[in-house]
Structure formats: structure tokens, C-alpha cells
Amino acid sequence: MKVKRIFAPDMRQAMRRVREEIGADAVIISNHRVAGGVEVVAAREEDYEQAQAEMLRSKSRAVREEKAAVPRAQSRRSDPDLAEELKRVERKISEARRAVEQPIPVLDHTQNKQIDDEDDEELRFILSSLKTQDDARSRVVSKDSFASDDWSDAPPPAARNVRQSPPEDDLIRVMQQEIHQLRSMMQEQIVRVQEPPVRSKPAQYQPPTMVIRETEARLQQMGLSARLVQQLVSSIESDLSEEDAWRNALGRFADAIPVVGEEFIERGGMVAFVGATGVGKTTTIGKLAARYVLQHGSSSLALVTTDCFRIAAHEQLKTFGRILDVPVRVVDENHSLEEVLLSLRGKRLVLIDTAGMNTRDLMGKTQMEMFSSVSMRIKKLLVFSCSSQRQLLRSTYEIYKELNLNACVLTKMDESGSVGEALSLVVEKQLPIAYVTDGQKIPDDLIVAQRRDLVSRAVVVSQRQSSDDESDPVFRAG
Template sequence: MKVKRIFAPDMRQAMRRVREEIGPDAVIVSNHRVAGGVEVVAAHEHEYEAAQAEFKRQGQERRRREEQLQRQHSAGRQGAGLDDEMRKVRARIAAAQQQAASPAEPGLDVVRNRQIESDEDDEMRSILETLKARQQARIAVPADVPEPAPRRPAPESADGGDHRMIVTMQQEIQQLRAMLESQLKSPPPAAPAPRSQPPVAQAKLSRRLDSLGIGARVVRHLVADIEQDIELDKAWRGSLARLSDAIPVVGEEFIERGGMVAFVGPTGVGKTTTIGKLAARYVLRYGSSSLALVTTDSYRIAAHEQLRTFGRILDVPVRVADENHSLEEVLQSLRGKRLVLIDTAGMSASEPHTGEQIELLKSVPLRMKKLLVLSCSSQRRVLESAYDTYRGLGLNGCVLSKLDESGSLGEALTLAIEKQLPIAYVTDGQKIPDDIGVARRHDLVSRAVVTAQKALEREQQSGDEPDLAFIGRTG
């Protein structure tokens, strides 16, 4: 008969060992709390009846031996014996509570729960029967037989006192039994909800992030999991670190990949100047022979003159896509170039030619990457409008321009985070090719903090002076 007695530190590990050593069809014959953990007796499902009968027989034999030993003890040891029984009951209750709190292992038969309850009832009945037998033995002692001296003093030594003590003990056992049954029937208590950040601390962090121009939804995410008892200065650095992690960036020189790159966006955001800066960087590194510039802006008078000026200075060809030469024809003629930078007409969503420009870019069968140029001096609503206008092209990233003219960088960062639009470059001046750089997360956060600090200093808001000094510390 495949019956195993398994010892483990807790019931969960015991159940796992039962499953491993007997199999998924194992059933629990009994479980007991022992020194250092729990003892579980388990058997295979088809041998369960025989194992249970054998275990009950052993239990009955053990109880008979215990009763014989108990009858041999003097009445003076009755109090100590009752204490032992109470300790057993409490140990059983503790084991049952642990069992109720531990989730069941998959594949083990639910018979084990019924068996545990049955064992509890047998144990309780055994305790009560033992108590009754002791009471009857106490009453049957002849009056002329001297009682042995008790091993510890008791407030009452008469028969009536002992009887009342036994009755009281029985009542207490009944109460413990009721507690045990309630514990087995009740579901385990739900885990306490994590303590939230105190509103005052959350408000301070939210206000400081808001001063950077960060949007409300992003702010809630950044302060949601701040530890409760953390120092405010450390919490601020932690929120800035989380902001840095949330910003999507390309993280490398985008033009190094080569190919055809179109720059799109509203008028006045710096598309042509950005192309001039990138073209100059490329020529300084690789020369001018593998670079070409293209413009699709034929709507404004002399719109392409600035790009032609860049071309003459850098000694690279400049092509114009118009009614005589389609964009596809121009790009096909430049397929031998490693890098082609395409300047597009800057228009807002309300202008009639915006749709034509978008359809023009969509109609080109050649693979073309698109970067949205966003001015950091624009309001959040303008940034969102630009994104909504051009997102149908399948944007590959964005360029944040005019950082030097901005009073807040947070609006542009919020858009990039919420739309998951990787930032490729940032520009902060008119110098070519110096005032442009690859976007880096930590640098963007530092710029946002410094920009907000300068704006607050200009506004001279005396009520925010403590936060002003705090904002300057980025970690």
C-alpha cells in the first residue's frame, strides 16, 4: 500500500511533496502540526479507504494507550493533564488556520478537506471522553483513601472545585471548537490594500511636475507608486527618474541609417533649419557626394531658396518637386544617394493644401521615413493638432525644436510619452550645425527642470520660492 508520511515546514510545501512523490491522484489521509512544521499522511486514491482505515485503527489504539496512562495518574495531575489537552486543541486550531489560509495545490483531491474536518471531530470527541472518564474516576475514589499531594497549588481542592474546573474546561473547549469550525468555513481574509501616498506629499510632487508642464495623466502615473515614508527630496528625484524612463527616444544618430527622410509639421517650426543642421553634420562626417536635398514646398514664393542656399554652401544637389516633376520622379532620380532629406510645405490642419501634401507623401511607393518637427514654444493644443494632422503618414519619430525659445518643455514631453512617439533630435538655436543634438532621456529631463526654473524666476512668484529651489535639484 503506497502510504507516505511527509514532513515539511508548512502545508504548501507538504502538498507539493505529496504531488511529487505520490502523484496528482493523491488524497490526504491526515495532517498534524509537529515541531518544526507539519506532518501529512497521504495515499494513492485507489488505496485511500484502506489507508484511512489503518490510520483510524492506529489512532484508536493510540488513544486507548493514552487513556490507560491517564487513568494511572493521580487526581493531583488532573490540572496539568487538562493544560496538555488545551495545548493540543490550540495546536490543532493553529494547524487548521494555516491550512485554511494556504491555497490548494492543483490535482489534489478535495477529500482532504473533509478528512481534516473528520479528524478534528474525532480529536474533540476524544478530549471530551477523556475529561468525562477523569471526572468519573475522581468521583469513584473512596473517601478514606488519602489523596496524593498536588504538584502545584490550586485554589480549590474539594470535589466540587475540581468538578467546576472540569466543567469550565469543557466549556472552553466547546468555544475553541466553535472557533475552529468558523475558521474552516470562512474564506481567508483579503490582503490589505497597499497604503497610498499621503495626499499632502502627492500634491507637492504633482505641483512640481505640473510646473514642468507635464500633463495630468502622466503626473498621476509618476507619483502613483511613491513610497509612503520616503523623504520629499528623494521622492522628487525618484519621480524625475521615472519621468526619464517614460520618455521614448531614438537614442542614436537617425541620419546614420541613411535612406529617404521627410520632415513634416506646421509652418514656422524650423523644418528647413533642422534639415540644414543635419545636412551639415552629415557632410562633415561623410562628405557631400552621397547626400541630396529635396523640397515639396511650391506654395510659397521663394520657399525653397533657403534650402538652395544650404545646397550651395554644402555642395549638395537640391531638387524641387512641383507640377513639372512629381515627388516620385525626383526621388527615383536620387536613389543612388545614401541619404536624401526632404523638406515639406509647412501647413496647419485648417489650410486647404495640407491634405494635398499628405496625399503626395502617401503616394510615393519608395520607402520613406517621416519625422514630425514640433516647436517646444507651442501650446499643448497646437502640438496635439500637429500630431493628429500627420499621424496618418506613419510617423517614425519627432524633432523637438526651439528649446531656447520655450518657457516649458513638459508639454512636448507629455505628447511624446502619451503617443509613444520617439524623440530623435532636439534643437536649441540657429547655429549650424552646432545647435542640434541626439535626444537623451536624462538630458531632456534636466532641460525641462532648468527651463521651468528660469520661467519661475522670471515670473518671481514669491509663494513658490521653496519649490523653486527644490525644482533645481534633478538628482
């Protein structure tokens, strides 16, 4: 029989040595504290069962011969091993009860847990060992009881009564109950250890794989912000191929882009286009007006301009009005925006052109106050130029966000070397995209924004820019 007596400074190291020297199927026969650490006696499961069976059969025969005429109390004293085992079990139960009743402190996540995963493993190992001992005892007792019913011995009635309910069987039942109680308490302790803390443990940092780094590089080449890139690659599985990871990131990117998804002007109402100077507000209004006239006629459409600060600033809009046979109204010192809009209440759609101003300028503040003073409901569309730099896009949004923007329009996509800056901003601010323009043709170069079309355009623009850079002699020389 392969029995090992192992000494170690603590139970964790003792359990590790048991597994190393005996194996994963080791059974703990006993364990207790000694000077300088703990002592563990262990054996292989099959050896343990064989030894237990032999021991119980020997004790059963001795008890049958001796206990026929000896009082039960005296027979119990004659079996010191079982009594000592019961005492050890009782001590374990007391220790486990104190451990269960003791509160488990919630430590800071920068420190190690009080009982880590390896401790849980040791608890489960002890619990499994106790269960194995319990099952082994039950099997041995059952076999021994069956074997002991040998009627050829013809024992006397007193001895037969002792065999039907021997004292050691009572002790074994008590020990089994105690072991079951100990097992339940240890299971409760394991559950308490495994309960999640009040604050979630930060995820362990995993260095990015080559596939993740390559995907990040391609997303950054599209002009996406660092925050958005990290969000897109955060859930990519490390075992994906490069192309699968790329498609996964683009799919997540498409899902993150907010769009209106339908013809915005079909809703009717009064729609104002705001944004910086030169982003294409007036041209966008001309495209939308032409599209509307082609579908519904010119009788229910009107155009309004509030740009009376620059000389001949409203001439382009009046030209559109003459071509489309649509009335054009100008807001100036004699006609307020409120008055002009009241005069156009009968129109189904009113498109309002505005001046590109900075709110820090006096004229810019005047225009912002003009919109806030109107009693009629006006929808506001912020016009972004995709050719603008990231900082200009963000400052434009910060200027006009006080108007409670409804959506935005991305213009000059055909002139941009990167669409990612504008798309990163709308994803971050969750400002829906209504339209995209990519040329000067009226009304052709204007489409309703769609998620996957926007992603495709961003990829194409990025690839085209990369190809242009590689063909540049300066780029090749560098």
C-alpha cells in the first residue's frame, strides 16, 4: 500500500506535494497541524479502499468475538482509532464552523484576493478527498455487513444482536454524518469565496497579437480616433485570421455609426442648415430643393437665408430659387426670422440657409440668439466637411451643439483624404447622419446615409490615399 506522510509549511504546499508524489486520485487519510507546519497522510484511492476494507473486516471479526459479553460502552473504549478519528473530525468541524462564521473582507482589487483560485482548488481537493473517504466507508460497511451474515457460524442470540447493530457501525454512521456536515460547511465556504466582490476585478492586460495590431493599424489608417479603434478591436478573438478580424472590426464599426436611414426632407417642416463657412451648406440646400421639386413640385417649397452679413451672400440661393421656381426669403434688419417663417406657414417644406459664424463673434452670437427666440419648431442639421481637420470638426460641433441638433450632413467626401475623423466624431457624439455628398452635381451627388455604404467609402478613401502616398516620390524617398 502506497501511503505517504507529508510535512509542509502550509496546506497549499502539502496538497501540491500530494498531487506530485501520489497523483490526482490521491485520498487524504488524515491531516493536522504540527510544529512548523502541517502533516498530511495520503494514499492512492484504490489502496485506501483496500486498506479500509481489510481494517473494518478485521475489527468486525474482533468485535463479534469480544462484544458478545462486553458492554457497549466498554467496546467503544476498546476501539481508540475510531474514537480518535471522530475527535479529529469534530475538531475539523469546529475549525470549519469558525471559518464560515468569520466575515470575508473585500480587499482592494490591486491586491491579491484573501483566498485565490489556487486556494479554491485546494478546498475542492480536500472536499473531494472527504467525499471519497465517505463513499469508501459506505461501500466497505455494506460489503462487510453482507459478508458477516454467515449463518454457518450459528452465533448465539446475544452475538447476533450485536452483529445487527455493532458499536463500530454506530461510530461509522456518526462519522459519516460528521463528514457530511463538514462537507456541507466547506461547500458553503467555497461558495462564499467565489461570490463576486462589490467592485469588479479589472481585466488582466493581454498583449495584443499580431492580428490585433494589424487590424488597429488599418483602422488608424482610415483616420479613426484612438478611442474608437480600441473599442472596435476590444472583442476580437485572438484566434481569428487577419481577414476575419478585419471584417469583424468593420462590422462593429458599421453597427456603431448612427444614421437617419431615410429621406429627411420627406418629413416636411422647417429645416435649418448650420455649420462653418465653406462647408457646402448652400449647395446642399440646392441639391435637396431640386430633389424635392422633381418629386413633389415647387408649390409647397420655400427657401430662406439668414446670411445678410456678407455682400451678395444670398445671391446663390436666389439663383436656385429662380431655376426651381421657388420663393426665396431673406432675413435682415427689416424682416426677422420669426416674421419670415410665419409668412411661410403654408409651405410643406422650408429650407433655411445660415451664415457660417463663430459664436465668439458678435454676429455669430446674434444668429444663435435669433434661432433661440423663434417660437416655431425648427429642425437643425449640422453640416460637416469631410476634408476638415479633426480639431475643426470638434470645435464646430461644440459651437452648434447648443442648438439641440437633430442630425448632420457629411459633405465633400470626394475631396477628402480621410473620412474617419468625421465618422469618429458622429459615433462619439451619437449624432445621426442624414445625407452624404460627394460632388457638385445637382441633385445627383447627394445620397441618404447608410451605415455599410459609409464604411465602404471610408475604406476606399483610405486605400486610395495609401496608394497615392506610396506613389509619391517624396514618400518613397522617405
